[in-house]
Amino acid sequence: MAKLKVTYFNLPAFGEPIRLLLAYSGVEFEDVLIDPNNWLNLKPKTPFGQLPLYEENGKIINQSVAIMRYLGKKYKLIGADDWEDLEIDAMAETFRDFIIKIAMYHYEPNDSAKDKLKEPLYKETIPFYLERFEKSAKENGGYLAAKKLTWVDFFFASMIDYISLMGKLNIMENNPNLKVVYDNVMNLPAIKKWYEKYPLSLEFSKVWLESTRKPGKE
Structure with missing residues (x-):
């Protein structure tokens, strides 16, 4: 072993x-x-x-x-072919981009610079990403890619608490299909x-x- x-x-x-x-x-x-x-x-x-x-x-x-x-x-926990694996990879990298944008705001040490980041982050960046994540989750039947459980769903579900704490927001509010993605992972017996x-x-x-x-x- x-x-x-x-x-x-x-x-x-x-x-x-x-x-x-x-x-x-x-x-x-x-x-x-x-x-x-x-x-x-x-x-x-x-x-x-x-x-x-x-x-x-x-x-x-x-x-x-x-x-x-x-x-x-x-x-x-991968796709059925190379293209599905590419979709999974792309979603994972995009989700990582989203996390980094929120982290850059949270960890910004300069209060003035942080104030300048706040409005575009909450009014533009976060809604932009969440709208598209929600759309993907809906199209894939409660998963982020490949219409089945893959490793990127674990990435998403396990990071929600961290993102919510950094951004002081509710990721799944008004995003019912993202809530399904989360539940599909967190309700697994293991x-x-x-x-x-x-x-x-x-x-x-x-x-x-x-x-x-x-x-x-x-």
Whole structure:
């Protein structure tokens, strides 16, 4: 049996979809939770100064979306052909763009610059993306791509709490099809079992997100 390890902060952000993909697949792995206050000490010891890290039989790699894509392929959460895989990849990269835009606002250290970002983010950027994510979820029957459960749905569902905390918004309000995507992942027996056994602290996340604005932790 392969020895697997996921290293990330103790909050539901970029490490969470990796955890959920492994939990869904029924494989055992070591879940290494890092105190954000110790990150600067750990950072120089990582391959590229980034988390999450995925380790398999002693081999370590970074980049969350690449790890998700690898696990999706490994555990058959991909498309039926190359084009569907391309659709899944495109949706994942677009969703990552969306997260980064919200994170740039949240972590902006200059109050004046942050004020300038606020109106276009909430009046233009967020509605633009959510309208299109909702449309895709509707067209794909409650999934983001390929009309079936794939790894990008885990990415979306597991990041909602993090995005909502950063942006102080309700992603699924007035987006019923995105709510279906979320439910299709979170209601899976393996995922419900995972959260019963290993609940992450949203209150901890709130405190941490409010106390730091420094980007670059993903």
